[in-house]
Amino acid sequence: MGPLSARLLMQRGRPKSDRLGKIRSLDLSGLKLLSEHLDPKLLSRLTQLQELDLSNNQLETLPANLGLSHLRILRCANNQLGDVTALCQFPQLEELSLEGNPFLTVSDNLKISFLLPKLRKVNGKDASSTSSQVENLNRELTSRVTAHWEKFKAAVSPEEEAEKAQADFVKSAVRDVRYGPESLSEFTQWRVRMISEELVASGGPQVHEADVPERPPKAAAAQEPRARPVAKKRPDDISLNLSPNKRVCTSSLAHVEGSPQDSDGGQPAPDLEPLHFLQCHSKNNSPRDLDTQLWACAFEPAWEEGHAGATSQTVATCGGEAVCVIDCQTGIVLHKYKAPGEEFFSVAWTALTVVTQAGHKKRWSVLAAAGLRGLVRLLHVRAGFCCGVIRAHKKAIATLCFSPTHETHLFTASYDKRIILWDLGVPNHDYDFQASQLLTLDTTSIPLRLCPVASCPDAYLLAGCEGGCCCWDVRLDQPPRRRPCEVEFVFSEGSEAATRRVDGLAFVNEDVVASKGNGLGTICLWSWSQTWGARGKRPTLAVVVLARLQWSPTRLAYFSLSTCPGEGIVLCGDEEGNVWVYDVRHLLTQQPPLPAAPQAPTQILKWPQPWALGQMVTKTMVNTVVANPTFTYLTALTDSNIVAIWKRQ
Numbered sequence: 001m002g003p004l005s006a007r008l009l010m011q012r013g014r015p016k017s018d019r020l021g022k023i024r025s026l027d028l029s030g031l032k033l034l035s036e037h038l039d040p041k042l043l044s045r046l047t048q049l050q051e052l053d054l055s056n057n058q059l060e061t062l063p064a065n066l067g068l069s070h071l072r073i074l075r076c077a078n079n080q081l082g083d084v085t086a087l088c089q090f091p092q093l094e095e096l097s098l099e100g101n102p103f104l105t106v107s108d109n110l111k112i113s114f115l116l117p118k119l120r121k122v123n124g125k126d127a128s129s130t131s132s133q134v135e136n137l138n139r140e141l142t143s144r145v146t147a148h149w150e151k152f153k154a155a156v157s158p159e160e161e162a163e164k165a166q167a168d169f170v171k172s173a174v175r176d177v178r179y180g181p182e183s184l185s186e187f188t189q190w191r192v193r194m195i196s197e198e199l200v201a202s203g204g205p206q207v208h209e210a211d212v213p214e215r216p217p218k219a220a221a222a223q224e225p226r227a228r229p230v231a232k233k234r235p236d237d238i239s240l241n242l243s244p245n246k247r248v249c250t251s252s253l254a255h256v257e258g259s260p261q262d263s264d265g266g267q268p269a270p271d272l273e274p275l276h277f278l279q280c281h282s283k284n285n286s287p288r289d290l291d292t293q294l295w296a297c298a299f300e301p302a303w304e305e306g307h308a309g310a311t312s313q314t315v316a317t318c319g320g321e322a323v324c325v326i327d328c329q330t331g332i333v334l335h336k337y338k339a340p341g342e343e344f345f346s347v348a349w350t351a352l353t354v355v356t357q358a359g360h361k362k363r364w365s366v367l368a369a370a371g372l373r374g375l376v377r378l379l380h381v382r383a384g385f386c387c388g389v390i391r392a393h394k395k396a397i398a399t400l401c402f403s404p405t406h407e408t409h410l411f412t413a414s415y416d417k418r419i420i421l422w423d424l425g426v427p428n429h430d431y432d433f434q435a436s437q438l439l440t441l442d443t444t445s446i447p448l449r450l451c452p453v454a455s456c457p458d459a460y461l462l463a464g465c466e467g468g469c470c471c472w473d474v475r476l477d478q479p480p481r482r483r484p485c486e487v488e489f490v491f492s493e494g495s496e497a498a499t500r501r502v503d504g505l506a507f508v509n510e511d512v513v514a515s516k517g518n519g520l521g522t523i524c525l526w527s528w529s530q531t532w533g534a535r536g537k538r539p540t541l542a543v544v545v546l547a548r549l550q551w552s553p554t555r556l557a558y559f560s561l562s563t564c565p566g567e568g569i570v571l572c573g574d575e576e577g578n579v580w581v582y583d584v585r586h587l588l589t590q591q592p593p594l595p596a597a598p599q600a601p602t603q604i605l606k607w608p609q610p611w612a613l614g615q616m617v618t619k620t621m622v623n624t625v626v627a628n629p630t631f632t633y634l635t636a637l638t639d640s641n642i643v644a645i646w647k648r649q
Helices: 006-012 085-089 106-115 128-155 162-176 182-201 528-533 585-589
Strands: 025-027 051-053 073-075 095-097 238-241 247-250 255-258 272-278 294-299 314-319 322-327 333-338 344-355 361-371 375-380 385-391 397-402 409-414 418-423 436-442 447-452 460-465 468-473 487-490 502-507 512-517 522-527 540-542 544-550 561-564 569-573 579-583 603-606 622-627 633-638 643-648
Touching (some): 006 025, 085 106, 106 182, 128 162, 128 182, 294 622, 294 633, 314 344, 314 361, 322 344, 322 643, 333 375, 361 397, 375 397, 397 447, 409 447, 447 502, 502 561, 512 561, 522 528, 528 540, 569 622
Parallel strands (some): 025 051, 051 073, 073 095, 294 344, 487 540
Antiparallel strands (some): 238 333, 247 272, 272 643, 294 314, 314 322, 322 333, 344 361, 361 375, 375 385, 397 409, 409 418, 418 436, 447 460, 460 468, 460 502, 468 487, 512 522, 522 544, 569 579, 622 633, 633 643
8 A cells, every 4th residue: 555645535534525624534444554654744634533543554653743633533453553652642532442553562551541631442441440550650750750859959069060960860760760560661761751851841849749631530440179170161262451450458467477497507587578469360350259269370581681680570370261460569460361261270471582574573571371271372461462372282281381491382281191392483473373283292190280300401391290290301303203201200119109199390499309299298309310310211210309398288289389499499388378488598508418307497478367358268278379580579379369479578
């Protein structure tokens, strides 16, 4: 499609007229328009235009001077837009559609809310919740910039040039003023620059609040072993959207208990402060839903790790029919994805580099989610949509994980007793994945946990299964493509423990594995290198145990353990709602012989009393507990539909 013409506008405009100034509605969708095809001189003649449809084109930007001051409805779905600031030229806009623009982020959603004071609907949904979030962020950022101004002013020497000092203040504010999650940093820095420039222009001291656009009134807000059920329906998926969280209570009521047994060489208990208790996976958003079980969570890796101390505070949680992406610091649910009829059991993150039609490289954070229906959904989190579905297994998927060395390689483990290694490939210009199977690994029992071997992730994969712990050779340069279990590990030769399920499995460092089996009351630390070194050609191997950690004596299953390898931390929940925290650095460096008795936890985080949650929660189990790599934030999931978040002080 070439440049627009007056004749084309009159053909596609309504009402039909031979004068552009009388057209009120214009449909320019599906014309393969590029940004340069939108001629401001021509479009500005549409002086009465109120509705414009630019969907299904190839627009990367909107010209800044279209002159459509009366526009009330704008549709720009399924384009290549990467910036929304040009929308400020439409002050009367009430409805906006931007679905299917994969390079727009959560920050862009907030910018839209700030720039368009009369906006009522975005992508067909009420815009008031985002407006409220913007107002709160705006208020806090204004307060912080004002405080930064006072501090900066006190440090400026009288002889320094005023103009230079003002420019330096704006730069320092953008650099130093921080608030909210990393996923909103683009928005917060954008607003900090605006607020600081306004502060400088007004002289500073009299400015105390941000200019918040006026909004229309908001509408009133409205003990058996555990088995996973079987789904019978397959409704269509619902798209990922910005969603407010439902907070169960303020978090100061949680009780933290330290271990009294620090005298045997253990580390002092970390100072963990409870931040939030959230109920964001409820069926029909009901606050009375205390039955939805939450199964897995994973922190988004800090892909931009060029800065010292870089870490992530964004966690994905899954349970019931929903996947939520939460900012741990603020407790805000950044995204919520629902698939009616599904029950999600596992989530995993990766990052992909894609090239747009214009040749620009973009880095995507992609979240894989899977569960009861045997499907893997690939969620483009920041853009807010499901960009691919893999029909991976005919039975439920128990767990999945990405290869730590190949960003497109994904392992899926199913109740069909198979583990499949997939290559997702890189999505094409239509954002479609063309996944292919690389390996199929057969198991003798249901695989529950997957763990690439830390020292050689491209060579071997460990899996905790209903029948024990197994290992496969996953080297892609070796035949065949379908492989049986190569080695089965036993934890106590000659005892019934050898055949017990392993429902917790993770590496503590490059060599030491933490594993947990049902009913033993302990977590086992064992050496991969010493165990594997004694293999020979035997199909079974007794693990070389380094130490045992005291844990709950419960016989209930599926309490998943996790680790922070860089911090020497092991974590696990239990049937009483406790979080067991172990600092095992002293065990990793201690010379043999190690203590024979199980080591006590460094700390146990106690769940709040039922009245503290404001709910009829008489008892809860912590199914999963995960911390980010630097052990700054800790997230625990329960069988009573509650997400708990702690922060290390």
